[in-house]
Amino acid sequence: MAIHAEHELHKRRFSRNLGVGLLLAGFVALVFGLTVVKVEQLGAVQGFDHVLRSEMLPKEEAPKP
Amino acid sequence: MTDATTMIETEYEAGFGDYFALLKPRVMSLVVFTAFAGLMVAPVEMHPLVAFCAILFIAVGGGASGALNMWWDADIDAKMRRTAKRPIPAGKVTGDEALAIGLALSGFSVVMLGLATNWLAAAILAFTIFFYAVVYSMWLKRSTPQNIVIGGAAGAFPPLIGWVAATGQVSVEALLMFGLIFMWTPPHFWALALFLKKDYDTAGVPMLTVTHGRKVTRAHILVYTLLLAPVALWLGFTQVGGPVYLAVAVLANGWFVKGAIDIFRRTEEVAEADGYATEKAFFKFSLLYLFLHFGALMVDQGLRTAGVL
Numbered sequence: 001m002a003i004h005a006e007h008e009l010h011k012r013r014f015s016r017n018l019g020v021g022l023l024l025a026g027f028v029a030l031v032f033g034l035t036v037v038k039v040e041q042l043g044a045v046q047g048f049d050h051v052l053r054s055e056m057l058p059k060e061e062a063p064k065p
Numbered sequence: 066m067t068d069a070t071t072m073i074e075t076e077y078e079a080g081f082g083d084y085f086a087l088l089k090p091r092v093m094s095l096v097v098f099t100a101f102a103g104l105m106v107a108p109v110e111m112h113p114l115v116a117f118c119a120i121l122f123i124a125v126g127g128g129a130s131g132a133l134n135m136w137w138d139a140d141i142d143a144k145m146r147r148t149a150k151r152p153i154p155a156g157k158v159t160g161d162e163a164l165a166i167g168l169a170l171s172g173f174s175v176v177m178l179g180l181a182t183n184w185l186a187a188a189i190l191a192f193t194i195f196f197y198a199v200v201y202s203m204w205l206k207r208s209t210p211q212n213i214v215i216g217g218a219a220g221a222f223p224p225l226i227g228w229v230a231a232t233g234q235v236s237v238e239a240l241l242m243f244g245l246i247f248m249w250t251p252p253h254f255w256a257l258a259l260f261l262k263k264d265y266d267t268a269g270v271p272m273l274t275v276t277h278g279r280k281v282t283r284a285h286i287l288v289y290t291l292l293l294a295p296v297a298l299w300l301g302f303t304q305v306g307g308p309v310y311l312a313v314a315v316l317a318n319g320w321f322v323k324g325a326i327d328i329f330r331r332t333e334e335v336a337e338a339d340g341y342a343t344e345k346a347f348f349k350f351s352l353l354y355l356f357l358h359f360g361a362l363m364v365d366q367g368l369r370t371a372g373v374l
Contacts, residue, residue: 009078012078012079012080013078013080015080015081015082016078016079016080016081016084018081019081019084019085020081030118030121033114034114034115034118034180034181037112037114037115041112
């Protein structure tokens with residue numbers, strides 16, 4: 001008896017695998033996009049990079065007369 | 066023929082669409098629409114991607130509760146013509162698979178909604194899933210003819226969740242949108258039960274038509290329709306309402322009340338003689354009713370954004 005490489009069952013399995021694959025890819029893209037939006041909504045963020053930035057130092061109070 | 070080929074030919078393996086059908090796509094479309102409306106009319110600007118995620122996760126949560134409902138109700142679904150082709154009674158998906166998908170998607174949707182928007186919205190979504198799957202499906206549906214009334218709350222939550230996802234708090238507008246769907250659900254389903262009488266009889270679901278008779282059901286449709294009208298009109302006088310909504314609410318509720326009075330006045334003989342024409346028309350209009358109300362809210366919001374109002 002000849003072996004059929006492509007059974008209807010295989011098509012159904014392929015549709016399921018393809019669906020799950022696309023869902024996962026979409027979910028990854030969504031989480032990435034959401035992360036970008038959330039980080040942007042935080043406003044300006046400065047990381048510590050071992051360089052003194054004078055604008056970040058507390059302002060000195062003017063000497064009292 | 067070998068044993069292996071016999072197995073392949075007799076055992077059904079579900080495709081992607083069979084699993085998707087577990088999520089009740091038609092109910093999900095209503096959830097998406099009303100949640101979108103709730104989110105759109107909220108007086109807060111939301112990033113489009115965050116708004117998209119919010120609606121998506123609310124829809125997934127709604128779908129998850131649909132899968133749990135199908136798992137629990139598989140026995141009665143098999144008896145009703147309307148539901149006999151659902152994936153579990155049709156033998157395409159097993160009950161265990163539906164339960165697993167329902168539970169997994171419930172957790173997933175709640176956590177993701179919380180991360181994408183806020184945890185109050187996520188908590189209300191979790192409560193909605195619990196309410197539909199446990200309170201409605203497990204406790205009420207088979208035990209009381211008021212199943213539709215109380216269970217209707219589950220379907221009424223999406224616009225409220227959409228609003229809370231945008232604003233972070235519950236307000237009178239959100240509660241009125243909830244009330245609109247909550248009060249709309251009983252007349253909608255009882256009209257359906259009037260002309261699908263045999264289905265619920267066969268399954269033994271204690272619909273009002275089965276337990277209290279059709280005359281009482283007709284009276285209940287009228288009472289709930291009369292209670293629905295003030296809720297719908299009240300929403301028009303809040304900050305989300307506007308001239309378009311008010312005009313739609315007056316016309317649609319006028320038609321709805323008239324339809325309910327017609328249904329109340331009809332006897333079974335008259336209804337059977339014309340094939341439940343009035344009941345079917347009322348049911349069809351009830352679908353349009355919700356679409357018109359939430360659509361009008363969004364039109365008014367659009368006019369406000371454009372500076373016309």
